[in-house]
Amino acid sequence: MLHSRPVRAAAVAALSLMAACSGGKTGGTSGKKTFRIALIAKSSSNPVFLYARAGAEAAAAELSKTDSVDITIDWLTPPDEDGTVQAQRIAEAVNAGDNAIILSASDAGKVTGAINDAVARGVPVMMFDSDAPESKRFAFYGADDLALGHEVMSELAAQMNDKGKVAILAGNQNAPNLQKRVQGVKEEAAKYPGITILGVFNHAETPQDAAAEVLRASDANHDIQGWAMIGGWALFTKALLSDHDLDPKKVKIVSVDALGPELPYVASGLAPVLLAQPCYLWGDVSVRTVIDHVLLHKQTPEFLPMQLVRVTKENLGDWARQLKAWGATDVDSVYLKMTK
Amino acid sequence: MLLVLGLALSAVAGAHVDPVSGHTVNNFFNAHTLFQMATDASAFAIMGVGATLVIISGGIDLSVGAVYAISGVSMALTLRAIGPINPFATVAVGLAVCLGVALLCGLLNGLMVVGLGVHSFIITLGTMWVFRGIAFVMSHAESILVPTPLTSVAKASLGLGESLSPVPLLAMLAVAAIGAVYLARTVMGRHVYAVGGNAEASRFSGLRVRRIQLGVFLWSSLTAGLAAFIGAGFYGSATSSDGTGYELYVIAAAVVGGASLLGGKGTAWGAMLGAILIVVIRQAIRTLHLDQNYEWIIIGSALIIAVVLDQSSSRLLARRLARTTSG
Numbered sequence: 274m275l276h277s278r279p280v281r282a283a284a285v286a287a288l289s290l291m292a293a294c295s296g297g298k299t300g301g302t303s304g305k306k307t308f309r310i311a312l313i314a315k316s317s318s319n320p321v322f323l324y325a326r327a328g329a330e331a332a333a334a335e336l337s338k339t340d341s342v343d344i345t346i347d348w349l350t351p352p353d354e355d356g357t358v359q360a361q362r363i364a365e366a367v368n369a370g371d372n373a374i375i376l377s378a379s380d381a382g383k384v385t386g387a388i389n390d391a392v393a394r395g396v397p398v399m400m401f402d403s404d405a406p407e408s409k410r411f412a413f414y415g416a417d418d419l420a421l422g423h424e425v426m427s428e429l430a431a432q433m434n435d436k437g438k439v440a441i442l443a444g445n446q447n448a449p450n451l452q453k454r455v456q457g458v459k460e461e462a463a464k465y466p467g468i469t470i471l472g473v474f475n476h477a478e479t480p481q482d483a484a485a486e487v488l489r490a491s492d493a494n495h496d497i498q499g500w501a502m503i504g505g506w507a508l509f510t511k512a513l514l515s516d517h518d519l520d521p522k523k524v525k526i527v528s529v530d531a532l533g534p535e536l537p538y539v540a541s542g543l544a545p546v547l548l549a550q551p552c553y554l555w556g557d558v559s560v561r562t563v564i565d566h567v568l569l570h571k572q573t574p575e576f577l578p579m580q581l582v583r584v585t586k587e588n589l590g591d592w593a594r595q596l597k598a599w600g601a602t603d604v605d606s607v608y609l610k611m612t613k
Numbered sequence: 614m615l616l617v618l619g620l621a622l623s624a625v626a627g628a629h630v631d632p633v634s635g636h637t638v639n640n641f642f643n644a645h646t647l648f649q650m651a652t653d654a655s656a657f658a659i660m661g662v663g664a665t666l667v668i669i670s671g672g673i674d675l676s677v678g679a680v681y682a683i684s685g686v687s688m689a690l691t692l693r694a695i696g697p698i699n700p701f702a703t704v705a706v707g708l709a710v711c712l713g714v715a716l717l718c719g720l721l722n723g724l725m726v727v728g729l730g731v732h733s734f735i736i737t738l739g740t741m742w743v744f745r746g747i748a749f750v751m752s753h754a755e756s757i758l759v760p761t762p763l764t765s766v767a768k769a770s771l772g773l774g775e776s777l778s779p780v781p782l783l784a785m786l787a788v789a790a791i792g793a794v795y796l797a798r799t800v801m802g803r804h805v806y807a808v809g810g811n812a813e814a815s816r817f818s819g820l821r822v823r824r825i826q827l828g829v830f831l832w833s834s835l836t837a838g839l840a841a842f843i844g845a846g847f848y849g850s851a852t853s854s855d856g857t858g859y860e861l862y863v864i865a866a867a868v869v870g871g872a873s874l875l876g877g878k879g880t881a882w883g884a885m886l887g888a889i890l891i892v893v894i895r896q897a898i899r900t901l902h903l904d905q906n907y908e909w910i911i912i913g914s915a916l917i918i919a920v921v922l923d924q925s926s927s928r929l930l931a932r933r934l935a936r937t938t939s940g
Contacts, residue, residue, distance in 0.1 A: 317906060348905050356756070357855065360848050361653050365899050368646040382756035382850030386764065394776055446754030447852050475754070 308342045310563055311366035311374045312556065313359055314350040315403065315448070319478055320509060320532055321552040322350060322377070325401070327600045329375065329556030336564055344564065346556075347371055354445055354478060356380025360387035363398075367391045373567055375559040376410075377402035381449045384408070399563050401555040403450035411566060414558050414577040416550060418450045421529060421581065422457015422503060426468075428546045428583075429499045429527040436467030437498035440490055442483060442528075444504045446475040454503035454529070462501075471497060480509035491518035498524055505530030505547070508538050519543060531584040533596055533603035539589055540608075549582040549592065553599040588613055646896065648777050652847065654885075654892040655781035656681070656840045660859065661866035661884035662792035663836030666829040668867050669796070671809040671876030672726065672733035674830065677863055679744035680718045680837035681856030685844065686748040687714040689757035689851040700762035707763050708842055715838025716831060718744055723830035727823040733830075741860065749853040756852045759845050767846030781843055785885060788836060792881025805829060809876030866891060869919045890919065 312329050314322035326348055333344040349366055351358040356379045364387055366374050374396060378384045381404070388398045388408040400413040429439065441458050444451045455473055462468045471494055476486040483506035491497055495518065502508070505528050513519050513526075514537060521542040528535070531549035538544035558577065565571040584592045590611025593604045660677050667674045688710045692703060718740070725736045768778045796802040807815045808825050816822050837856075845851040868874065869890055870883025894915050898908055 347902075349899070350905065352906075352909060353858075355854070355857065356850075356852070357844070357848055361649070364649045364652075365646075365896070368643070368649050369899055380756045380850070380852060380854075382758050382852070383848045386768075386847075386849040390776060445854075447756055447854055449756075 306342045308344045308373075308564075308568065309347050309369075309371045310344065310560060311347040311349050311362070311369075311371040312559075313362050313366070313374060313376045314555075315359075315377050315379045316354045316478060317348075317350040317352050319506075320534075321505075321530060321550070322555075324532070324552035324599060324601075325377075325555035325559075326350075327556065328553035328558075329560045331600075332557045332560040336560070340564070340568070342568065344560070346560070354379040354448070356383030356447070360384050363387040363391050367394050367396050371396065373563045374398045375556070375563065376400055376405075377555070378405045378449070379403070379445070380447050381405040381407065397563070397567055399559050399566075401559045402550075403448055405449075412562055412573055412575055412577060414555065414562065414579060415450070416579045416581060418453035419457040419460075421548065422454035422459075423461040424457075424548060424581070425454070425501050425503060425527050425529060426458045426461035428548070429501050429525060430461070430465050430468055432525040432527065432545055433468070433499045435465050438469050438471045438494070438496050439499040439501055440471045440494070440497045441473045442487060442500055442502040442504070442507060443473050443475050444478045444483070444506060451503055458501045458503065468499075476506075478504070478506055480506050483507035484510040484512040487513060488516060488518070491516065491524075500524070500526040500528075502526060502528035504528075505532065505535050508535040508544060508547075510534070511537070514538065514541060514543065531582070531592060533593075533601050533605070536584075536589060536593060536605065536608050539584060539586060542586075545585060547584040549584050550579065551582060554579065644774075644777060648779060648782065650889070650892045650896050651782035651785065652778060653895070654888045655785040656844050656856075656859065657862045657866050657891065658785045658885040658888035659788045659836050659840040659843070660833075660863045661870065661888050662788050662881045663833035664863045665792070665867040665870065665872050665879045665881060665884040666796070666805055666832045667733070668864070668872045668874060669809045669876060669879045670805050670826055670829045671812060672826065672829065673737065673864070673874070674722065674733065674833045675737040675860045675864075676718065676722060676741040676744055677833060677837040678856035678859035679741045679748070680715050680834045681841045681844070681859060682851075682853055683718065683744045683748040683751075684711045684715045684838040685841040685851035685855050686752045686757065686853055687711070688842065689759050689845060690751060692760050692763075693757060697760070700765070703760050703762040704766055707759070707846075711842040711845075712835060712838045715834040715841070718837075719831040719834025720827075722834065723827035726830065727826050745853060745857075752851075752853045754853060756850045758850045763842075763846035764849050767843050778847070781847060784839070784843055785888075788839065789881045789885040792884075796881055801825075801828070806877055809878070811877075862888075862891060865916055869916055869923075871923065891916070 312326060314325055329346045333346050337344045349362040359379055360383050363374060374391060376398060385405050385408040388405055388410055391398055392409040398410045400410045402415045404413040439462060441455055443455050459470060462470050474486050474490050476482045487507045507513060508528055526544040527546050528544055529548050531547035535547060539547055562573050566573045589608055590613050593608035596604050597609060664674055664677060688707045691710045692707055722737055722740055726733045767780055769780050770777050771779055773779055804820055804825050807820060808822050812822055866887035867879060867884045870887030872879030894912050898911060
């Protein structure tokens with residue numbers, strides 16, 4: 274068997290090579306012209322990117338009704354964050370004949386070459402959430418990460434009366450957008466003499482890993498009075514609501530993101546302010562921008578700033594209903610019934 | 614069999630008529646896709662050849678992904694510290710650092726396995742975290758860009774066309790060929806099979822078992838270092854998270870390629886084909902437009918089916934041989 278299988282497989286490989294040498298050309302499908310957009314987010318296990326997918330698919334469906342093309346979304350997001358896999362997916366999208374690519378970079382250094390190759394082969398690339406500024410992508414839609422870091426710390430300082438020890442929950446240390454947010458938090462903290470940064474805590478970007486990191490850090494440092502969370506991972510679990518180290522009277526959290534599972538933290542007062550990124554719009558705006566730029570040949574700005582939504586007890590109901598309207602299925606009905 | 618099935622399905626699904634030109638085109642059987650698959654498979658295949666040697670000897674090396682990371686990061690940091698030098702020297706220094714660091718890791722693995730008498734699973738599980746931790750500390754979690762000459766080498770078209778890069782494919786074939794010759798045509802290679810088949814009998818036969826075991830860990834890490842050199846050059850940067858989870862793909866490639874985790878059985882070409890099978894399945898998922906969320910389920914199931922089919926056909930072959938001999 275050991276001898277026969279490699280021989281058979283080698284024959285297949287030879288057949289493949291012959292087919293390769295005969296040349297090929299990618300193209301669209303039959304019938305109404307199809308425009309395929311590859312959506313490559315950082316990780317399919319991070320809920321924020323599922324909102325981006327929902328936004329992209331909804332925008333594609335809406336535009337397909339009005340335009341003379343069928344716009345489809347090719348979801349090529351890796352299961353886990355990996356810049357190398359993203360670079361491979363970019364090449365695969367080009368080889369599969371996709372007409373444009375929307376990408377959030379896990380590692381700008383790893384994907385820049387692949388983006389440039391795609392552009393050289395006639396496939397335009399747009400970035401969202403996490404940019405690769407040195408690449409030949411035509412546009413970026415997302416928050417100003419440095420300013421976002423400043424805003425998180427500024428809100429937290431207000432909640433802590435400008436004094437106390439702060440820990441930063443920072444996600445994947447290789448993501449350039451998160452590095453900028455951490456920098457923003459540190460720069461802002463430096464403006465408050467009473468605030469001390471105790472440490473930056475990185476972790477795999479899953480809710481359980483993030484929550485475990487918070488609990489470990491809290492156990493080891495009972496004097497943490499504020500958590501500056503530059504991503505909402507830990508609040509996707511309920512673990513922090515019941516931990517004795519995280520008493521809302523003593524500890525305050527300000528976090529980026531405000532999805533359904535995070536809303537109880539606002540209600541409990543542990544996270545009095547969440548800075549929501551309208552993740553749905555990552556997909557929606559990106560698809561519309563790609564269509565404007567590529568099919569309609571409109572001028573599009575290189576940087577499209579994303580406006581954050583400040584979620585507090587004052588607008589919890591309104592925000593919950595907005596999430597529901599975007600297709601969220603994990604918003605507790607308690608919040609949907611709130612008047613504001 | 615699965616390789617053939619995957620290729621056939623993808624070829625059929627990838628073929629369609631272009632509405633503009635009216636020509637039949639194929640998104641699977643085209644040079645770009647095939648070279649992309651070869652590039653994706655190359656890291657697993659190159660490392661798979663080294664890992665196969667360890668597996669044949671009766672051991673396992675879980676640290677290859679971490680060796681990949683520490684080699685790439687060391688190379689990128691060294692080249693950044695040196696600053697701009699001539700392109701040939703950049704490539705030479707990069708290759709030397711990558712392979713040197715990898716060999717050092719392999720030496721540590723091998724010495725601990727034979728010196729401490731602890732199973733290689735435990736030693737390499739430990740060094741997997743140690744090596745990745747060192748890479749993390751050294752790099753400060755930065756993605757370190759590598760100089761352009763390395764990318765020019767890894768992405769050289771060699772006259773095939775601007776966007777085709779055959780270097781990873783050639784490196785994969787070269788490593789598999791060297792591995793095959795080493796295992797099948799050299800005395801040292803046959804000794805690896807002997808040790809994996811029965812270490813005690815080999816010792817009584819006068820083989821230097823510990824030296825052979827040390828040697829296979831050197832080979833394993835060396836291939837990881839070479840894969841890191843090509844990978845960092847091709848993708849343009851190195852980080853401490855590079856190669857995360859590669860150890861499982863590499864072991865899967867070796868086992869699908871016919872290596873037995875009990876030792877004494879396996880081939881270098883088999884490891885390469887195992888790696889290609891994994892990548893073909895992945896590509897088939899794209900070409901068939903299956904939901905990406907099912908990728909792990911499909912790959913995992915396909916690997917189990919591939920190994921079961923291989924074992925069944927081996928048993929059938931053995932029975933036929935027995936019948937022929939007795940008849």
